[in-house]
Amino acid sequence: MSMNKLAGKNVVVIGGTSGIGLATALAASELGANVWAAGRSDEHVESAKRIAGGRIVVMKADTHDQESLLAVFRAAGTIDHLVSAATGGTRTLKPFLEQTEDQFKDAFGKLWGYAKVVRTGAPFVAKDGSVTLVSGAPARKIKANSSALSCVGAAVENLVRCLASEMAPIRVNVVSPGTIDTALFDWMGDQRAERVAAMVKGQLVERVGRPEEVASALIYLMQNGYATGTTVDVDGGQLLR
Numbered sequence: 001m002s003m004n005k006l007a008g009k010n011v012v013v014i015g016g017t018s019g020i021g022l023a024t025a026l027a028a029s030e031l032g033a034n035v036w037a038a039g040r041s042d043e044h045v046e047s048a049k050r051i052a053g054g055r056i057v058v059m060k061a062d063t064h065d066q067e068s069l070l071a072v073f074r075a076a077g078t079i080d081h082l083v084s085a086a087t088g089g090t091r092t093l094k095p096f097l098e099q100t101e102d103q104f105k106d107a108f109g110k111l112w113g114y115a116k117v118v119r120t121g122a123p124f125v126a127k128d129g130s131v132t133l134v135s136g137a138p139a140r141k142i143k144a145n146s147s148a149l150s151c152v153g154a155a156v157e158n159l160v161r162c163l164a165s166e167m168a169p170i171r172v173n174v175v176s177p178g179t180i181d182t183a184l185f186d187w188m189g190d191q192r193a194e195r196v197a198a199m200v201k202g203q204l205v206e207r208v209g210r211p212e213e214v215a216s217a218l219i220y221l222m223q224n225g226y227a228t229g230t231t232v233d234v235d236g237g238q239l240l241r
């Protein structure tokens with residue numbers, strides 16, 4: 001039985017120029033898919049092009065800009081597997097009562113971006129294809145200072161269940177990463193190693209995760225034609241801590 005169902009398939013990864021999205025784009029390409037990856041900044045578009053070395057098509061698109069998304073989807077034509085791993089909103093880390101209303105609202109940029117990706121991309125997705133979004137452990141792991149991330153992640157996971165039901169036979173799923181070593185933590189600067197180590201302390205798998213480990217769950221959800229409406233956690237056991 002051949003497990004490689006990605007050879008010759010068209011895979012589009014929005015938020016595919018760094019971290020989890022880029023690892024997914026490269027993994028899909030490795031499995032023989034034709035891959036289009038897109039992100040917002042020139043910096044990440046250029047670095048993704050350098051890393052991919054022509055194996056994938058890298059484009060500029062913003063989850064909040066329908067025209068830029070359409071340009072990517074039209075370039076692909078028919079999409080077998082659509083992924084959005086874009087961040088798309090601010091990551092507000094503060095007690096709820098210390099956040100301004102705008103800070104709380106801005107975190108939901110991720111949800112609105114994903115909604116636009118799905119709404120714009122759906123007409124291009126093959127009936128036997130899939131859509132996969134990325135939430136995050138805070139959706140179901142409640143911690144101090146994480147109300148914004150938690151509410152957005154939970155909304156993404158519920159949107160996925162609604163879409164799976166409404167968009168069938170297209171399959172719709174979500175991957176929930178734990179603490180993964182990506183550009184998301186670059187803002188920590190010199191303190192990065194120390195702060196990330198503190199975040200994963202006491203976890204069942206006591207280390208930071210790799211983007212490739214999350215990418216393998218995204219690839220699984222593309223390949224498994226019987227998986228829909230489901231959430232795959234790749235979080236080192238964070239939910240059981």
Ligand SMILES: NC(=O)c1ccc[n+]([C@@H]2O[C@H](COP(=O)([O-])OP(=O)(O)OC[C@H]3O[C@@H](n4cnc5c(N)ncnc54)[C@H](OP(=O)(O)O)[C@@H]3O)[C@@H](O)[C@H]2O)c1
Pocket residue numbers: 014015016017018019020021038039040041042043044045061062063064085086087088089113134135136137176177178179180181182183184
């Ligand atoms: N790393 C973690 O520990 C972790 C944990 C839980 C959940 N997640 C989720 O995993 C997803 C991927 O994050 P990552 O860790 O791989 O971060 P990353 O390395 O910063 O990658 C994020 C990607 O999304 C793109 N992007 C951001 N906003 C965008 C927008 N509005 N439109 C289009 N592209 C956009 C970025 O490109 P530009 O910067 O050029 O826009 C980049 O390609 C995110 O949804 C994040 O919330 C990550």
